[in-house]
Amino acid sequence: MIEHPRIANGWFRELSDDHFPGQALMLKVEEVLHHSKSEFQDILLFKSAEYGNVLVLDGIIQCTERDEFAYQEMISHVPLYSHKNPKKILVIGGGDGGVIREVVKHSCVESVTLVEIDRTVIELSEKYLPKMSSAFNHPKVDVKLCDGFKFLKETAGLNSVEKYDVIITDSSDPDGPAEAFFQKEYFQLIFNALKKDGIMIAQASENIWLDLNYLKNLMKTSRSIFKNTQYCYTMVPTYTSGQLGLIVCSKDETIDITVPQRKPDIKEQGLLRYYNPDIHSASFVLPTWANTIINVE
């Protein structure tokens, strides 16, 4: 059996959140499928008893076959349905392929560029997560193997003609290669790379039950670039505390991103398992104490 420091007695135990070390999730392991260290990170894939195949980067669960749609659908469809007519989409990270699979469900989308730093993640997803990685060869999809921060700086800069309608940052947490994605300079690069009615979304790496102060500061960082910054969440049972925060921003301050600007057409609706227009708006509604810290103070 392939060994991994987080697996013992047939159970995987997630590395606790640095900001919140007193809790941990365990998943029962049926078979370890792969373990290696790529140029960028520690990569583990295992078959779990209840959640299908699981992808783990640097000790943190990234996705499982059973619940991945809750994350992929919300990080894709909240910004895409907040835009009236999104045609040109940029995805930073997302090497498992789940986000681009969701993006190409929109018939209005004309092109999707995926920028992933780690080729190994794409290759392993194609092997072990076939339902997530199904869109890599889609005719509208273009894959760039490079650092997302550098890509934005060099290719999609202030004077570039490469401007996007929606930019989705589907990164891992800030402790690994994704650290730069949580800094002010990155929000500025995204701002510059968006069209004037563009929308961006990024995973917040925390939720209201973990480090709320970190989240508050991240929102402040975002608001220093995008005045129209909102927080929503998606419920994913294999993420710490069962939920993950998402930061959604609109370059145009007059757009209310908590309300969908379009509804799924019949064809799109048939392809969606989690997202619907009601949950779009409900996902921005927070308990009073968290709302006060994130949005009022």
Next chain:
Amino acid sequence: MIEHPRIANGWFRELSDDHFPGQALMLKVEEVLHHSKSEFQDILLFKSAEYGNVLVLDGIIQCTERDEFAYQEMISHVPLYSHKNPKKILVIGGGDGGVIREVVKHSCVESVTLVEIDRTVIELSEKYLPKMSSAFNHPKVDVKLCDGFKFLKETAGLNSVEKYDVIITDSSDPDGPAEAFFQKEYFQLIFNALKKDGIMIAQASENIWLDLNYLKNLMKTSRSIFKNTQYCYTMVPTYTSGQLGLIVCSKDETIDITVPQRKPDIKEQGLLRYYNPDIHSASFVLPTWANTIINVE
């Protein structure tokens, strides 16, 4: 140090859900405060590293000092604000005192009867969970030490004058002494004990990520008595998958329980940390796949 079969190497590991044994939550233990077997159940109290004191019954986390308000507020205020003028309230279970603490925040409430089977839970909560058990001596509160099922059958029956505006079932899961609270006969007893505009709520013991089929059947059982049965949820990080389902029913079929009938007054509002009118409605909004199974099929 006091021993408990679920604690090893300084970590508490929750007994996995019978319906879903492949995942488990762990909490770091600072000190075991109490372990005993009462007449009814195994009772553990420990001080955790991040969640304050934790109450565990039969191996399942019931509440922690850090996140208990998410459960107590939603199971109390969703039914109470769904009622225009609730005066007479019955709480079945809830021996930790958290629900009655919330109920007496409503100035319109005139009396609260708490029916708890296990005296030990009340005594231990008064000792180790002082912020939850603060309302036991409130002048509007009456505590009955008996089985809730029997109480309803004998005291609050069909021809009794003891009818309630709101009945809250704050029980443990159906595998222990609370088993009867998940049966059709119990829903009928509650129906009989409610006034004609009465509202009831009960914890569903599952959520949409666990045994959705069990939840669907529980909803069917409830709908065979209360045609107006709805599902909502609250987000509690120390419950499995980070959320818990609640079944809410109105005896009057014309009332829309997904919309508050009253809003918190200024005094009440200052006492609430989780509940607000927006989250009341948002908590009934489900992802498409779960909504289809619970509410459409």
